[in-house]
Amino acid sequence: MPGDDTGRTDRLERLRAAIEAVQSGGGEPLVDELAEERLAPLTAKANRLIEQRDRSVAELRRRLTDSLDEGDDPALVDAVIDRCLRAGMLDDARFAHEWVRQRAANQRRSVAVLRRELREKGVAAPVIEEALEQISEGDQDRVLGELVTKKAGTVKTVPADRRDYDRALRRIVGVAARRGFPQGRSLTAARQALDARIAELGGAR
Incomplete structure (x- = not known):
């Protein structure tokens, strides 16, 4: 997708800037010379993770902290995070x-x-x-409608009775519920989708 390519290009540019900052020392040293040997692999890991996709500050901090060896100074992680922030690689x-x-x-x-x-x-x-805020109620209604309509399409025969109907309805509602849509809203949309599918099959509600 074009948007994904643009995002990847931006990340690579930020990575190059960050690498240059690390190599140049960025002016004031963030850690003493004894820590630089341990800082290098942490910086490399941060670069790899961010190259894969954008990360939140907390997420990257957690991943880097998990990679520390016993006895390593947690301040090393702080130093890498700070460098990434200053280079524009991290932005929540x-x-x-x-x-x-x-x-x-x-x-x-x-x-x-x-x-x-x-x-x-x-x-x-x-x-x-x-x-x-970039997601509107209309967007959510459209997504919910797509989910329940697709699931209703798996109903191959008109329900024989109320029990069969309710069983099919629960399966459709479950798809929406697993995506986090509210139960009442999901039930209404699922019922509409199921009734439409029954009509397609030649039945009636």
Whole structure:
């Protein structure tokens, strides 16, 4: 996708800038000479992780901290994070915006799920809410409609009775619920989709 290519190019540019900053020392030393040997692999790991995709500050900090050996100074992680921030490689607002845009479009996630995912990534609440503003109620209705319509399409025969109907309805509602859509909203959309599918099959409600 063009947007993904642009994002990758931007990340590579930020990586090159960060590498130059590390190699030049960036003016004031962030760590003493004895720490530089351990700092180098941490910096390399940060570069690899960010090259794969944008990361939140908390996410990158967690990954780097997990890679420390026993006895390593946690300040090494702080130094790498600081360098990444100054080089523009880390930006929680940018990260959250892209996370919402891509997950909503490609994974068809609900706002509730996206909010939870960003919280788990350690993004601050105000930043999350700002990123979620790009999704409208209409967008959510469209995604929900697509989900339940696709699932309703798997119904091959008209339900024989109320029990069969309710069983099919629960399966359709379950698809929406697993994507984080509210139960009441999911039930309404699922019922409409199932009734439309029954009509297609030549039945009636």
